[in-house]
Amino acid sequence: MADPAYIVDGVLTDGEAWVGIATTTVSGTSTATITFTSPDDGSSTDWSQFMDLILISHAAGEAVGGTNSSYARFNSDTGSNYPYQWLYADGASVTAASGAAGASHTDRIYFDASPGTASPQPWGCSVLTMFDINSGKYKSAISQFAGDRDGAGMVGIYASTWQSQAAINRIDIACAVDYLPDSTFSLFGVLPRMVA
Numbered sequence: 001m002a003d004p005a006y007i008v009d010g011v012l013t014d015g016e017a018w019v020g021i022a023t024t025t026v027s028g029t030s031t032a033t034i035t036f037t038s039p040d041d042g043s044s045t046d047w048s049q050f051m052d053l054i055l056i057s058h059a060a061g062e063a064v065g066g067t068n069s070s071y072a073r074f075n076s077d078t079g080s081n082y083p084y085q086w087l088y089a090d091g092a093s094v095t096a097a098s099g100a101a102g103a104s105h106t107d108r109i110y111f112d113a114s115p116g117t118a119s120p121q122p123w124g125c126s127v128l129t130m131f132d133i134n135s136g137k138y139k140s141a142i143s144q145f146a147g148d149r150d151g152a153g154m155v156g157i158y159a160s161t162w163q164s165q166a167a168i169n170r171i172d173i174a175c176a177v178d179y180l181p182d183s184t185f186s187l188f189g190v191l192p193r194m195v196a
Contacts, residue, residue, distance in 0.1 A: 018054065021045045023186040030062050030178030036187050038169040047169055048134060050189035055128040059183035061175050072128060073172045074139065074162050081163040088156025123148055133168040 022045070024034050036055075038047035047053065059070070085098040124147035131140045139162040146155045162168075173185060 017191045018188045019044060019050070019191060021047075021053075021187040021189050023184065025185075026059075026179050026181050026183040028181060030180055032174055032178045034173040034179070034185050036171045036173075036185075040169065045189070047189060048167065049191065050133060051131075051192050052190040053130040053133050053168065053171070054188045054190060055126075055130075055171070055173070056186045056188070057126045057128070057173075057184070058123060059125075059175075059185070060123045060180045061177045062180050070126075070173060070175045072141070073174070074164070074168050075166055075170050076172065077162070077164065082160055083163070084158060084160040086156060086158040088154055090154045130168060130171075135167075136165050138163050138165065139168060 022036055024036075026034075039045055040048065055072075057070075061070075083098070083100050085096075087094070087096045089095070124145060126143055126145040128141060128143040131142075133139060141160050141162070143158045144156075145158070147153065171187070
């Protein structure tokens, strides 16, 4: 198998190169869950070679009014292993909080939209970075998000830890309601820095 373009004679030519792993766009009907899984096949998209993963999302939920929160879950872990801290603002107030590992999911990816009340429908975007995904330590992640919220915009940041020493090889992204068609999720792997 030939080396990918970012490797020349076994040397990474682009420091901290991002590698596109997969993109999923909801089409046809709404869907509640998006799943990314490592192929574990030694290919250029095998997660075992990456230091970090980055998920960029642009999405809307189908609920009318209220919030359409999304969350990420690693390796199908539904246990109480996701303590978090968060900070967000909506232009009128600022809120900060933290939670112990009692939550069974991670509120790290966040979308807030009221698509039934406006045209065009409001959308939310998020950049979720998952650090040291193959290390033998607990995994840290941070999400930066912004949502239109039907004209009452919200921005914020979530930080969380997955209390597991296992390598991340599966990410499930779910919404409190279904994601609308055209919601898009793109996953990138960050290779180790090998050049100055």
